Amino acid sequence: MKNSANATTVLVTGGSGYLGLQCVLQLLQEGYTVKTTIRSLAKKEEIIHALTTGGIHHFDKLTFIEADLTKDDNWMEAVSGCTYVLHVASPFPAVDPADENEIIVPARDGSLRVLKAARDAGVKRVVLTSSFAAIGYSRSPENYTFTEQDWTDPSTPGLRPYLKSKAIAEKAAWDFMKREGGDMELTVINPVGIFGPVPGGNYSASMEFVLKGLLNGDIKETPNFTFNIVDVRDTADIHLRAMTHPEAKGERFLAASEGSVSVYDIAVLVRRERLQHAANIADLKPLGAEVYVHLSAEKARKVLGWKPRAKEITLLDTIDALSGVEGRDHKR
Ligand code: NAP
Numbered sequence: 001m002k003n004s005a006n007a008t009t010v011l012v013t014g015g016s017g018y019l020g021l022q023c024v025l026q027l028l029q030e031g032y033t034v035k036t037t038i039r040s041l042a043k044k045e046e047i048i049h050a051l052t053t054g055g056i057h058h059f060d061k062l063t064f065i066e067a068d069l070t071k072d073d074n075w076m077e078a079v080s081g082c083t084y085v086l087h088v089a090s091p092f093p094a095v096d097p098a099d100e101n102e103i104i105v106p107a108r109d110g111s112l113r114v115l116k117a118a119r120d121a122g123v124k125r126v127v128l129t130s131s132f133a134a135i136g137y138s139r140s141p142e143n144y145t146f147t148e149q150d151w152t153d154p155s156t157p158g159l160r161p162y163l164k165s166k167a168i169a170e171k172a173a174w175d176f177m178k179r180e181g182g183d184m185e186l187t188v189i190n191p192v193g194i195f196g197p198v199p200g201g202n203y204s205a206s207m208e209f210v211l212k213g214l215l216n217g218d219i220k221e222t223p224n225f226t227f228n229i230v231d232v233r234d235t236a237d238i239h240l241r242a243m244t245h246p247e248a249k250g251e252r253f254l255a256a257s258e259g260s261v262s263v264y265d266i267a268v269l270v271r272r273e274r275l276q277h278a279a280n281i282a283d284l285k286p287l288g289a290e291v292y293v294h295l296s297a298e299k300a301r302k303v304l305g306w307k308p309r310a311k312e313i314t315l316l317d318t319i320d321a322l323s324g325v326e327g328r329d330h331k332r
Contacts, residue, residue, distance in 0.1 A: 009082045010032050011118075013036070017089060020088040021051070021202065052199075104168055126187075127243050131163075132191065135148070146296070148253065148254055187249060188253070193227050194207075201321065211315075211319055219263060228293060254297045
């Protein structure tokens, strides 16, 4: 525990979420005083249980506030007394809604609500969880390496609502800062697909679908794409680094571990490292020369000294956790 962190209060929005919970856990481990917003206080006990599983046994430094991104209520109370805000909450549904505004409006207006309240309360810095969705969906990935310089144009034809919501919300946040941010600072984290074990086992539907589907044989063919991943533990870590690092002010940081994977690559990894799962995995074929998305997370490594785990460790730890085996908390 860092003593310097003791006097500092941090708000995490969405402490009930996969990443939000991990941020709360790491902040408490670091000795910060933590406030977290949740949509319903009914989730409080579940969160405390998950944090206990994660090794937290004293909750005197954690406060819950009920707040919804679509309503003004309680946001001032949530940010009051905070030096930093990690704005993690945003709708991330497993299925696209019929009306894209169901996702876009809370994402955009919620970010603006949090930023306005934070500015008015004298918060020093907000770290906003954006996504690779706000970076890499408006140009062909062929022969190209995506960086923080790239932006997804929300008017790109066929862009799915979630991807659009992240691009629109991040753009709105930067515009707000330019126009009326005052002395407050903004830093943005743009993670790729987040995987990895969390206390309490609150996994995203897509992650369970891919990994459980592979392990129980439901996935019969290798889908025609590769994807980039980042560990949830490293994603929380990059948020904490971005929160205090002087050079993070006004910057975006892509968060990704090295290289990309296909479902076939995961099958090969599981067969090699977790023999007990091999029997159910369907006989998959490798991908050919299909679309590989290349991106660089060098900036976070250089500026923040961030060192994400290898993707193989993240995948195996996730598989262990999903199959009820205690995840081995490998360090890089
Ligand atoms: P998650 O588990 O679904 O968490 C989303 C959080 O947002 C939950 O706490 C949820 O609260 C909250 N939320 C949603 N709508 C809300 C509303 N109207 N008012 C208040 N809170 C609301 O997903 P996650 O993976 O942790 O996502 C966290 C952040 O990371 C999001 O900003 C997401 O876009 C970003 N991200 C995720 C990934 C990924 O692969 N998982 C990749 C890149 C970026 P409830 O518990 O009440 O629903």
